[in-house]
Amino acid sequence: MELNLSPQLADTTIYEGEGGGYYAWTGAKFPVLAEAELGAGKLVLQPRGFALPHYADTDKIGYVIQGTCTVGLLSPNSPQEKVLIINEGDAIPVGEGIISWWFNGGESDTTIIFLGKSSKSYNPTGQFHYFFLTGALGFLGGFSTDFISKIYDFNEADAVKLAKSQTNALIFKVGPEINMPSQPNCNKDEYVFNLNDYSLITAENFPVLDKIGLSGSLVRLRPNAILEPSYSTDGSFRIIYVIKGSGRVQIVGLNGTRVLDSNVQKDQLFVVPKYFAVALLTNEDGLELFCVTTSSRPMLGQLAWSTSAWVGLSPPVLQAALNLSPEFVKRFKSKNQ
Known part of the structure; x- marks a missing residue:
């Protein structure tokens, strides 16, 4: 089967407006994502931008490209959310079904890239799907007024108010009259790993990754440098996002066939199929890459x-x-x- 592995920019704007935006790579435009059951998205939050509480049908790792973000995580049926403050360089795993919200309490834009698996997606199209609790696309608004009234013991007017007051869909800017959480209430080290301190996170140093079957790494290459060829020995895929810089990538697959020989640049994404070998050369501006591997304990073979x-x-x-x-x-x- 011939794969189109050419590096791609995000191809779909899921939402863009006051407060920020969310952008996705989709299997429709980037078929290897669907074929490899992967997904990728980019969240941009403006100051006081708020992504409504939601859960997803996928396991993923978020990496903070720039800025700071307050994150709330709530496991199913848990009595209290965990509140974290994440900053540039932090990686945060988010498992399927975990409710999360994201708020930019800083003074500049926050950008977070999410990479992971879409193998459990309800509609396996090579992208993440989000299920919102509130807002124009939320569950509350989906149930009829009589259901809401009986479930929460409200009269009809209050049931409508509960379900329909929030008309924003995904992201919006929170007004200053609402004091959003600004202090963590848990040990950050249990939920977040800083890739500036540890360039590779696996289940060996972050056991929670065993639950989602992923690992992550940050690769920084100097100008005119090479990343030696490597290949997965455990059947895992690698999905790689270019944070900054530019260069050239080659991927070699079955029967020694060079399946990709392409330039790469900032904000592009590419996929390394399982067992294929990949190598990179950097240009004068070097390269910085965020990579997620579909194994919590990846095994790579080296060819140099x-x-x-x-x-x-x-x-x-x-x-x-x-x-x-x-x-x-x-x-x-x-x-x-």
Whole structure:
């Protein structure tokens, strides 16, 4: 099966207005997302922008590209929300069915990129689907007035007020008359990992990732540098977002076929299929990448440098496999040590 792996910008504006916007990569425009059962989205919140309480049908990791954000997390049937303050460089896992809300209490825009799996999506189209509790698209407004009245013991007028007062749909700007939560009420380290301190988060150092089957990493490359070729050995996909910079990416798949040879730039997304090898070269502005792997304990094989197969294989095996002289094989092995 031929895959179109060309890096893509977000192709769909889900919402944009006062308070911020949400933008998505969709399987309709980026088919590999549907084929690999992945999803990606970008949340932008203006100061005092508020994303209404919702849950999703997917597991994902959010990474703060810029700004600060107050986040509320509520597990199903839990008596109290967990309130966190996340900042640039923080990664926050959000599992399926977890209710969350997002509020920008800062003075500049906040941008968060979400990458994850769409394998459990109710409509497997390669994107995340959000179910809102309130607002124009919320559950409360979906039930009839008589149901709302009986469920919450309200008269008809109050039932309409409860279900219909909030006319905003996804994101809006909260007025100063409402004092939104501004202080955390839990240990941030249990829910958030800062990738500026640890460039790789797996279940080894963040056990909660075992619940969602994902891991994340931050890769920073200097100008004119190379990210050595690697491949997944456990059948996991990698979904990669370019935070800043530019460069060139090559992906090689079955039968040594180069399935991608493309330039990449800021705000683009690309996918590395399972078992395929990927390498990157940076331009003068370097590269910064956020990567999510569909395994909480990923295993990668290397094709260059000290941990690569070239170091582990014996010289006679390499001589035969490469059809090269012992002298050249010795030089080649030395380049990887």
